[in-house]
Amino acid sequence: MPSTLADWLSYLESLHPKTIALGLERVEQVRRKLNLQPAFPVIIVGGTNGKGSVCAMLESILHAAGYKVGCYTSPHLLEYNERVRIAKQQASDAELCASFAEIEQARGDISLTYFEFGTLAAMQCFISHQVDVAVLEVGLGGRLDAVNVFDADVAVVASVDIDHVDYLGDTREKIAFEKAGIFRQGRVAICADGDVPQALRQHAQAVAAELWCIGSEFGFQLPSPAGGGEGGGEAHVINVGQPLSLALSRSREREQKPMGQWNFYSKVGTRSSLPFPALRGAFQLHNASAVLAVLDALKDKLPVSMEAVRRGLVEVQLAGRFQFVPGLPQLILDVAHNPHAARSLAQNLAALPPAKTFAVFAMLKDKDMTGVVEALDGQIDVWLVAGITAPRGATAAELVQVLQDVQVRGEIQPCASIADAMHEASNRAGENDRIAAFGSFYTVAEVMRVRGLRYG
Structure with a gap:
């Protein structure tokens, strides 16, 4: 067997004839062999864009609240270890190699892709470290993505747009169907895209998931210039597909208030006078609102104070996103x-x-x-x-x-x-x-x- 992380990664790249091979049967077989059954809440985050920001904010806020968070994201920028973090620390070469070796022994003649190997290894690390919650980022699509072998306690679709057409389809509706595949019966599913595709609504209804959409079941408000405070501001939802002039006017409104505050509301309650996320960009309030909706959906399992929310928003970091x-x-x-x-x-x-x-x-x-x-x-x-x-x-x-x-x-x-x-x-x-x-x-x-x- 390979002995170093670099050797393992080279080996994993050579194992499967395709870099991407959608489907859950193979990875599910190996998951069962390894008996990977998380006893902690699992949050799965999908979407065309915004996934990384949502994962980073969830990790930052939950860590600030005192929870040991396992966070699995992809791809990495500089080192593979970035993909697997426990308590905001990257997994070591040694523990990743140990997980890969165990998966290699368990899989037998079952073929796994690089990403499938990595997904199982991440969950194995999280279970070994006895994390309090795991945040898993979808690699591609959702329905047939390796992270979907684990049941989401809350699922998030940050946005839906055209990408990966060879695998997901060439229309927004086809892509939305694939992304909605992470929804689970009786559990909250969150959509932070202001233009909710009909296919996403239909799939949520078909599997009896509880769908929360931005601008409806949850959203954000910017206080009025006169200081209207909670409930007194204007609710906003920006769609990236809007004409540039409209979206620009609203994005400038946000950028002109970097030291200002915003309010969040959901069917559960409100959180007022929140700091803007440390992540830059006009659409980060959509992502932050999705994050707070997740916390509301999990409030009985993972209660989070306002202090932790504020600290997590201010301290969040994510390389390469504006x-x-x-x-x-x-x-x-x-x-x-x-x-x-x-x-x-x-x-x-x-x-x-x-x-x-x-x-x-x-x-x-x-x-x-x-x-x-x-x-x-x-x-x-x-x-x-x-x-x-x-x-x-x-x-x-x-x-x-x-x-x-x-x-x-x-x-x-x-x-x-x-x-x-x-x-x-x-x-x-x-x-x-x-x-x-x-x-x-x-x-x-x-x-x-x-x-x-x-x-x-």
Whole structure:
């Protein structure tokens, strides 16, 4: 058997002919062999975008409340250990290797993908550490994703939009059906997308899940300028698919109140005078509201004080999600890799003070490159384009062709690598300019390496 984590990861990558093989039968067989039955509440978080933010806020608040939290997310940026955290500490190489070895012995001739192996290992670590609650992020879709072998006490769908069409379908309704597969009978299912797909509502009804939707069963309010306080403000729900002008006006409203407060309401009650989440972006109040709805749904099993909520919101960290890196010129890291996330990034950039913006841009070729470019065209002055040296990576030439086809307004400059693009941006940008690195987890990870940044 492999002896180091790096050896194990190389071995896992070679085990299955496909990187992604949706279906629960194989991983469920191994789960049973290992007798992985969590005795603690399980929260499963899905969605096209926003999953990572919801998981990070849940982890931060529940940790602040004194609970030992197991958190499983993907993909990682710099090190695999980022995916598995217990009490906000990354799992060690030794315990991950031990879990992989046990799974390898138990699976026999059952084939598992890299992600399926990792999902079982994460839960094994959580059970071993006797965590109080586990937060599991869906890898792809939901219905047939490996995390769905575990029953969610509360399930969250942060957003629904077009992505992974080869696996999930080419319409919002088809994708919503796949994401709703994490819902469970008699348990709360939460949707933080302001435009709830009918397929999601229908599936919740079919499995007898209790569906809570933002703007209905829960939501947020911004206090009125006159200080209306609880219940006196205006309720908001932003849909990323709205015309840019409408969404921008509302996002600017939020960005202009970074030190302000907001109120949360649900069918359970209200939480007032809350600090804005430390995570930047106009849509983080949607994600934060989903998090507080989860806490309301689990209030009997996991009571959380207002002090813990406030502390968790203020202290939450998540690399690569509209992340500002200290220094000049301003550097923003965002893993936005589909049109939905790109529209959100564009709106967040537009809400900032005007500045010349250099893009460090690289994507995977199986993503909607045209949709991402179209969404960000109006916010980028110089496109510094690089290829990704991975099997699914687009070349710089392929991305340049997309930019030319879209007829972007900004200058286009191909670069030999993401590192070269970052160096070029740093050389060309003045102190008052801005650098935005986006397009993929690979893009952000490489920029972090170039800048010597650490995760978390």
